[in-house]
Amino acid sequence: MSLNGAACIAGAYEHPTRKADDKSLAQLHAEVAQGALDDAGLSFDDVDGYFCAGDAPGLGAASMLEYMGLTKVRHMDSTDTGGSAYVLAVGHAAEAIAAGRCSVALITCAGRPRAEKAPPDLMVKAFFGPTVPEVPFENPYLHTVANTYGLVAQRHMHEYGTTSEQLAWIKVAASHHAQHNPHAMLREVVTVEDVVNSPLIADPLHKLDCCVVSDGGGALVVVHPDIAKTLKRPTVMLRGAGEAIKHLNGGKVDLSFSATRWSGERAFEMARVKPSDIQYVSIYDSFTITVLMQLEDLGFCEKGQGGRFVADGNLISGVGRLPFNTDGGGLCSNHPGNRGGMTKVIECVRQLRGEAHPKVQVKDCHLALANGTGGSLGTRHGAATLILERV
Template identity: 70%
Template sequence: MKNKAFIVGAYEHPTRDAIDIPLAQLHAEVAAGALADAGLSLADVDGYFCDGDVAGWDAPGCGPFSMVEYLGLNLRHLDTTESWGSAYINHVAHAVQAIEAGKCRVALITQAGRPRAERKSPAQMHSEQTQSAYEAQFELPYGPVVTNMYGMVAARHMHEHGTTPEQLAWIKVAASHHAQYNPNAVLPKVVTVEDVLTSPIVATPLHRLDCCVISDGGGALVVVHPDVARDLDRPKITPIGAGFTVKHLNGGYFDILASGGVKSGAAAFAQAGVTPQDIQYASIYDSFTITVLVQLENLGFCAPGQGGRFVAEGNLIAGVGRLPVNTDGGGLCSNHPGNRGGMTKLIEAVRQLRGEAHPAVQVPDCHLALAHGTGGQLGSRHGSATLVLERV
């Protein structure tokens, strides 16, 4: 993938409560921001990527058709591959493939959501999207929601590996140390392990502060052909490895602690020709603290069962640990727009590679970064996307 296409524009919407901004307008504003960052305009866009959620949690109305019309785009290529929170990381890989195949030269990827303004929780979102699924008749009587599914994964990790609530809490502590430097973070206050453990239990063993924020906003990226990038005065960030897979229950024959990241990460590293130890910065999906812990192990940053010790040693904290993670505060403290965190993971990875992260959390001479997303639920069916990015 290296040098086949370049990310030249990135923008994250500053709002976290879009009470007076319609969903389509959020898409328009993040698109304008990313294109301005790249030095391009809507007239330059000939490829558009957004989710295909028919429920309207991201692209409103008729989804991509409504957004193409709203933005006034004149397209040659459209991609609405839907994999929930991992979709946008997957879209970057698809944009590179489309550009290499000659289907487009300037690809725009947008994401937006306003569950906070609409007062809808992730549990409501999941319920609305899954009630008509074939498996619902077998699962819904047992009351699965987002929180207790992740609580089950955390409980299993503790049972198998002796992981403690204190170790999980260090993931929130790291996120808060980063969020204090983000003026747009929902939760900018630094917290302690004790703060996490004394917050109310939501789904045993997860506390309230083990859970991500509910927020509005969104973001956009611009991916372009090398010829276009050559004419732009922007840092050149190129995807060099990508992986995607769908993990499901396999009729009950599955490992609850092995996410799709096992396969998507291995594929991305193999294509990039690098190892986890080469990565200088990682954006890792953090819907819950246990999400980060499982994916750190699944992606190979530490051995299975060693994630608790790894995070408790402060390894995720910029300037302290060996693998700074989510230096914008992540979904745990800063932003989880539309209950989908993949886009913000990409944007912070781009900031790090450009040297544009806050000075207090910027990784020195960062030239190799990873973004990983999970769409759906650990412990159940989900999509995992991994992308390795390089500054050239």
């Protein structure tokens, strides 16, 4: 079933906090829900579909439905693929709408890792805990999130000659955008030299190659096109959606590409457009290497040419030919609950509505792409891709 034109994003909201000492996790979910519904011009009473992921407290959807008083919901989904979960959720909401299971879908994301003083290995414990079947075979190698991404970066450098300086340009671009975002955690513009001279975290990745850890969250309201026509907000239509999983396959794995190779292909096929048609991209940026590989796997450049593609400001809005993460992304602005896919979709919506900061707004932006990966590129992970259009 094609989802091209099956649903529209009517509301989007990003929580302004980056450290929520005075708010519970459930409260953050409820506040972003209210913000997105207000943005759409709808109310909680209009919601008949609800979507969340593993960041929702308690029983997830069941707990949040009661907390928010959502009594009319007839369809729910709590699929979790980490950082890609909320990109994937938009496609799942569109599927539910197309199947007639709901007509107004609310998607909420929230997290408090800073306020809870979560340890750096929180995600490792979540995804690689003692009950996960592969853990006894992998734990002896003492992998962490950072060093598995470091392995991916090392492999890319070995295969294609990619350099630390090229990776640094991704952070530089993000910082150029973050300076205009009053809510960004890191608003200082940095240089390539700043990045490569920052402390080494997991060779070859430096501190400034890594994303921030933040509290907060965001929400989206996805609706049937007939409902979108009755609202006063610009229409952002879903044109393509794709999802995929990549496994380690018992160690027989090629670290030079990600599951985005397949999710992107499916989204472009559904949307009936090609990479050269895209005017803006939101790319999940857990690390700089993540962005570089996704750009290759999405077809914006040939495999192995990502280093050259991102260099010299090519990702800076108003300077390069493919603006990315114009809010500053996870590298500089926000990475709520380790599920940065939500903010990627929100910034796409801003760009398509013409509501991004004037200094980074892409002129006449009508076709944008959001992509997320979740888990770890160095192990098993999920990927999701959306193509969105202002109509």
